Amino acid sequence: MSVIWQIINGIRTVIDFTIFLLDLNFWIVSTLLSLIIGLVSFVYNLPIMVTTVLLHWWNLVSLSVVMVIETFSCMAVVTVNQMVNVLKGFGGIFESIKVIGHLSSHLILRSKDFLQRGVTAAFLSGQSIFRQIGDTCAIILSLLAYFVNTIINIFLIGTQNLLSATVILWGTIVNPLQRIMEVVATLLSFLSTNVIATLILMWTPCQFAIDILACTSKVLVNVFLLNLYGLALTLLVIGISTVYFNPDFTRRIVNHVMRYLNTLPSFQRIRRDASRIYHVVLITAQAMAESEAWQSLSRRRWEANGQEMQRPDGRGDENMPAVANPQRVDNLAIQVAPNSAAQSRATQHAERDAEPGVSGAPKPSNSHPTEASDHNGQTSEKTDLWTLLKEQEERKKCVICQDQTKTVLLLPCRHLCLCRSCTNILMAQPMYQHNCPLCRHMILQTLDVYL
Template structure:
């Protein structure tokens, strides 16, 4: 029984708790829903509220403006009325003053007329009396001035007569002293100007010498070099003794002595190599020239036709600028060549062909690099005539390993200008 009661009471309490939770849930949900509805209603009614607020504010502003306009109009009307009354009062006052002025003016004019007539009569009498007094005084003063002037002129004449020789002597002395002073000043200036210029020139030379040859490190080195060279030139024995001492000092080091011997050996090897190379090149050129002459001779003997026009050598030189060793020594050994103005059959070529030949000849004379200027520089030792002077200078300004002939890629050791 007790267990049943306990279960029933437990179930009842659970139901109570569930009912409490449901009530709490209902309360919370109802509160949230009411809040949401209130927010939605506020958001929905917000434009209406704002519009009503704006309408009330507009009404208030309009009423305020109307009241202020009415107040301003009343104030302006009162001000205008007051100004009108003041203007009328001022006008009456001015009219009164005007009448008083007219009366005063009439009285003053009449009194002035009578006063002026009396004063004029008095002044006329006074003027006549004053003029008589002035005339008398002027006459007396004129007599006195004329007398004083005559006395002064007489005194000046006497003084000039007495002091004229003395004045002349004084003027001559002053002129002489002035001339002497100017002569002394001019002579001193004439004598001092060259001395001053010479001193300025010496000072500028000394300053320039000090700034260039003493203060500057390169100038100091140049000065020391010039002094050493001058000493060596004026004292050959001293230079020889110094050279001997330097060689003895250098030979005292075995490594330097071996290096000097190696350099001598390299120089001899290079010289031998260039001699052999020039010898082989001469032999090769002789063989090629012999074969070319034999080929041309065979062609001439075969059919009397020289074939195609002879081309320039592959080294870029013109036909007329070949080295003297390449030309035959005798006209009998020279191969026959057809005149450039004749065709294969001996007939004259047309003007277009001659113009083409001239253009080709001019093109052959142009520099192989710029194709603009005439070839005027022979490259040595390869003896190729293929460059102008400007392109040669540009090529020689390049590094030593890039100073090569543009035709045979041989190293350029020297150049020689030719005139076509």
């Protein structure tokens, strides 16, 4: 049997190892396939990715070059405009100087004419002089107004040029920054797309492992939870078949388990405590059964049901089915107890009366024998011997069934009054009915004896 068990263990080990190899092979193959698919997809997407990167870099470089050229061109235009405005300002100044020169020359010519004509003509032509002075003042005022207007125009034009240069410079600085931000946003979106693709590629094996775990969990749930009754029934059938077809194996397992439990101090302590509790419960039950209240209650019940068991056909084989009722067992035991006591007393009297006849013939000094008296003495002697033998056989019978021989000694009262079948029926009843049929003491233990 041990060889068969070892063979079964070896087959189970081989099956487990084969399943482990299959699982390992499946995991390795699935991992390699995932890696190969990832590499193929990476190689397939590599040209597109490189082309996209190069395109983005070319767009960035070209945009930077265009922005630099545009910046330099704007700066050149602003510089030229400023120079033109400065030249225009200088032209106005030069024109003012030219007007002042013309005025100076006109004054010089007028002074020369005035000197040529003489002081007298000048005094004589006072009206002309005043008119000339008025014209000169008007010309001077017009020249001053023109000069002030020119200076104001120069300042206004300079301020307008400065503001336009500031706006152009701001646009020149902000536009490249805006373009750079757009390029950075585009680059980040491309990188995020690549990162998401990489994460998806790396998530595929993890998702595959999670799917395997989910399928395994579903199988375990379907087998061990949803089909729990079928599994329990299968295990029960396997256990019953093992116990039925191989009782030695079951006995060996039970012996090993009991031996292991006996080595545990806690189990021994529990067993001792259980035995002590059992003895205490038995002693308590015996004390309750021997109490006066219990005896009076039992006596009243026996008296109430005593008429049923006093039928003339209550002896022999017909009494056996009635023993299954615990009340009838107790009543029959109570009825048999006085009968057995009476039988024992009758047997003692018959033995005392039969001793002279059994021990020998009557004494010649006290009797006068004849043939008739001899015949009567022999007949009475045979009758007494038969009666004694019958009483002896009756005393060996069970007090309940009156069919089988007394073979069970009841403890602790030590009454030999029951057979094994009646004892089994009596002990199958509740504990408060485990009483001796003769003395009504509680039965704590039985002992088989053979007469």
